[in-house]
Amino acid sequence: MSVETLPSTADGRPQALPNPMYDPAPGIVRPDRPGPVPDPEVFCGWAGETVAALDPTTEADPVGVLANLLSASSTIIGSGPFLWIGNDRHPALIWALTIGGTSVGRKGAATNTARRLLKAAVPDFIASNTRSGLSSGEGLIDMVRDGNGDKDPGVTDKRLWVIESEYGITMARGRREGSSLSGILRQAWNGEDLGVMNRDALHATAPHIAVIGHISPRELRAKMQDAEMAGGTYNRFLPVFVHRTLLDPGGRGAPDELIDNLASAWKTVLTDARRVGEVQLTPEAAQFWDDEVYFALCGNESDDGPLAEFTARAAPYAKRAAMVYALLDHTDRIGEDHLRAAWALVRYARASAAHVLGAMANGTGDPDLDKLAAAVKAAGDGGLTGDEVYRLFKRRNAAYRSDLTARLCELPGFAAVQVPGDGRHKTVYLFAPPG
Incomplete structure (x- = not known):
């Protein structure tokens, strides 16, 4: 398949002609929207x-x-x-x-x-x-x-x-x-x-x-x-x-x-x-x-x-x-x-x-985020360490795990804290029910 009559991007995709009034926005996902936010x-x-x-x-x-x-x-x-x-x-x-x-x-x-x-x-x-x-x-x-x-x-x-x-x-x-x-x-x-x-x-x-x-x-x-x-x-x-x-x-x-x-x-x-x-x-x-x-x-x-x-x-x-x-x-x-x-x-x-459907109490809609949240809750007062997060998601890359833990901390009751470790501080993820 090929495009011969249209301007193309470097990878061959068709490209819209420039418009003086409406240039494509560099980012169209607005984080302040109600409800879930699409990636x-x-x-x-x-x-x-x-x-x-x-x-x-x-x-x-x-x-x-x-x-x-x-x-x-x-x-x-x-x-x-x-x-x-x-x-x-x-x-x-x-x-x-x-x-x-x-x-x-x-x-x-x-x-x-x-x-x-x-x-x-x-x-x-x-x-x-x-x-x-x-x-x-x-x-x-x-x-x-x-x-x-x-x-x-x-x-x-x-x-x-x-x-x-x-x-x-x-x-x-x-x-x-x-x-x-x-x-x-x-x-x-x-x-x-x-x-x-x-x-x-x-x-x-x-x-x-x-x-x-x-x-x-x-x-x-x-x-x-x-x-x-x-x-x-x-x-x-x-x-x-x-x-x-x-x-x-x-x-x-x-x-x-x-x-x-x-x-x-x-x-x-x-x-x-x-x-x-x-x-x-x-x-x-x-x-x-x-x-x-x-x-x-x-x-x-x-x-x-x-x-x-x-x-x-x-x-x-x-x-x-x-x-x-x-x-x-x-x-x-x-x-x-x-x-x-x-x-x-x-x-x-x-x-x-x-x-x-009002199911947020039973899940966030993201299977991995649900899995991490459940693990942190199950860890109790001691929390879940970064090493334990790695073992849970060792198939994922570091960037994915970092994004996942960041989104966890945005949920009510979840937090990341620094605690003393062997020679250096380590991150532990905790859950405390709101209210």
């Missing part, structure tokens, strides 16, 4: 550069814009690109549930920011392949149905991006007795053929469907039931907490010049990505997966409850998201930077679920 690594590559360029033009949360771009582009790219996870063939599909307050979440603004850009890049797709109003499994199949001879030619383009601005209504519809919606959604996430056993015998072969949903934290908590989560519908979504991060009384939006420049690059990237087949990890990314991601994901396998159910598909999502990051960077090889970005996004999704 800046999520804003990787071309996707991240696009979010940075658009950030000054919208009140939407940058991570919300990112989630919409990843979800929409995964649909536009189509069913060609895939990767193997064990013996499962995974398509490039990202489903996201943006969760934010009714007046401050700016969930719709995030979707509209992404949609405006993609409408300029691929207008036919946005006009013909974007839908809303999920009501039944049969209705979803009908949108991508196979033909039935001369009676019904069916749908040729099986790509579909579903935008549900009131996902709470969709959840209620899925709970109706006899509804096939939840089961069909699970099949669609897997990229399986869709069908229902009824008189009309609806079928859809090789569909490629992604869903982006909007919901408020209160509504999510009110409508969610354990039985639904155990069924596996909602762990198909990456939960993404969003909050307004900019006050823009004028509401100017992005200038046309910026949209046109970005859209030109996106059109080329998406067109070329549709030609890709199997996507694989580079040796460096594979090593990072083995050393860092896999063991962290497996660390909480014994957990149960709402948070664990909601984030049960973190492992495949880490690789799916990494695949989309790579495709948007004009390559069919997942680099370490793509996998780091996807891993950061999955961690943020887990933290979002913990924050929204």
